Amino acid sequence: MKSLIKEGSPKTPSVRFDAGEGIVEIKGRSIPENSTEFFKPLVDWLDKYTANPATVTNVNIHLEYFNTSSSKCILDIFKKLEAIHKAKNQVIVNWYYEEDDEDMLEAGEDYESIIRIPFKLIEIQE
């Protein structure tokens, strides 16, 4: 399965989805006005990945900012990953937040409480 790689932009994050390595990575800022447009290819990719996932999928979410429009799309991503997890595959979510960013920590906790996948909340030093 072909990897999905996107460079970051001022309003959209960089993306690295690699089926062979079992890596799902989103990094940077996600603040587009219309997030559906940006996230649709990501959700579609995961849809296909669900059929034949790696034994272990490492999910790295490392966002500096995201808007509420993106928050729904991020939930859609997690729901796809939850389905992979339910099908007895290992999925590990690493949610990164900067040490002084309580809002980003809280956002991670919010997703953790909605989605049934093991979450690691990881503080990083600036």
Place this chain on the structure above:
Amino acid sequence: MSFNLQESFAQMNEGDVLLAYKGSITTELITNVLEVIESKLEDINTASAVRKKVYNVLVEALQNLFHHIDDLPEEIKDEFDARFGVLVIAREAGSYRISTGNFIRATRVQQLKEKIDKINTLSREELKDMYKYVLNHQKLSPKGGGGLGLIDIAKKTGNKMEYMFRKYNEEYCFFTLNVFVTINQY
């Protein structure tokens, strides 16, 4: 209260203004404003936690404006730019204030007023629950709005939102919203 743009704009421009804009609210404008404010906040010696909060709240306030601006009434189309909105970011005693203004149809006033009043009464925990509920249950609109902007602003700032509806004519009102990010809580 009746609407006078100069008067409203002058009121919004109180305090130490970082940026003031009136005109079309487009995606390009939002990108530019965010860039300018980010660099200004870095120049002013603002704690990074406060900077992030101002940035986050500004994103939501601007995108709310972008998603909810109603088409302008026919009789003022010549007077104002399409997708007309107003934005002021100012530093006041102890907080950053983000003010936005836009025309809305009079028929939408009641619903919006009730929504803000309701959000303003909620505690932090209640806002957190409401946020999670809407996140998990409400679909995105075709334009990409999620109905979460105001809840998110209230949750992140911990402050009450101020608003005013000024009557423009029988069909339209000018809606202004003030949100505050406290500087000294960190």
